[in-house]
Amino acid sequence: MEEPKYLRVIDNDREIGKILDSGDPIENSKRYIQFLKSNGLYVEQSKTKLMFNQARAFATVSRDIHQGNFIKPPFNQQAITPFIVNSAFACEMYLKALQSLSGEVEECHSLNQLFRHLPNKTKDKISRLSNDKSAHFKLDSRTTFKQHLKTISNAFVDWRYIYEQDSATANINVVLLILTVLDTYLCAELNQT
Structure with missing residues (x-):
């Protein structure tokens, strides 16, 4: 035996x-x-925290792709699609985690729709944070978070099948700003609860 x-x-x-x-x-x-x-060592995590962790994992992968492919030449053009898809999905998960703090989580991929249904107080705080961080990403602070978000609202769906499109564009600095703002805001919210 x-x-x-x-x-x-x-x-x-x-x-x-x-x-x-x-x-x-x-x-x-x-x-x-x-x-x-x-042994009293198990810590139950809320659904919001689990969603935040998933968002952060995809955002980390996006930042790794960015660091490894877009900081210095030669730039790897093949990496743009995985960067955008992972970033857009991270944004979706951040927004859904924010929705879960205040109620029902929508089942959609549209970042505009997810943002639109957040409480006004949350949207205002995110917009102010975006204005504060815009200069770091060399972006005009007069462009609102909502306007930035609109440029990638359907990126998760569109960029997964980019080969079916004639063309597509995305501003990497806008994507990085959105990821940073959502991560920073949600991290602060979760530390308060």
Whole structure:
């Protein structure tokens, strides 16, 4: 008979326990969560926080694509589509996370529509933050956040199938501004709640 295998539970590079390896990743995940719960280590995250984490993950990938392909020549033109698609999806998730703070989350990809249905107080704060950060991205502060957002409102859908389009444009600095503003604002909101 084979010796049972155990998986180590690690926290901050330190083993804090072991779970019996079932051989099934899903079952092992359940055992891991049960271990955390039974030891008072499990932290339940809100749906909003999970949405924020997903948005931030896609935004991080977008920034990595930007850093690796658009900062210095030669520029990799093939990277623009993944940059735009990941950025647009990150924006969608940020906006849906903001919606979840105040009510129902819409099931759509239109960034304009998602933004339009945020509370006015939230839209005003986002607009002020956008004005404050515009100069950093070499953008005119007289252009509103809403106007910037309109330029990429349907980018998630459109850019995924860019080969079906005759042409498309996007201002990388506008995209970076939108990502930064939404991340900064939502991060501050979640730290308050």
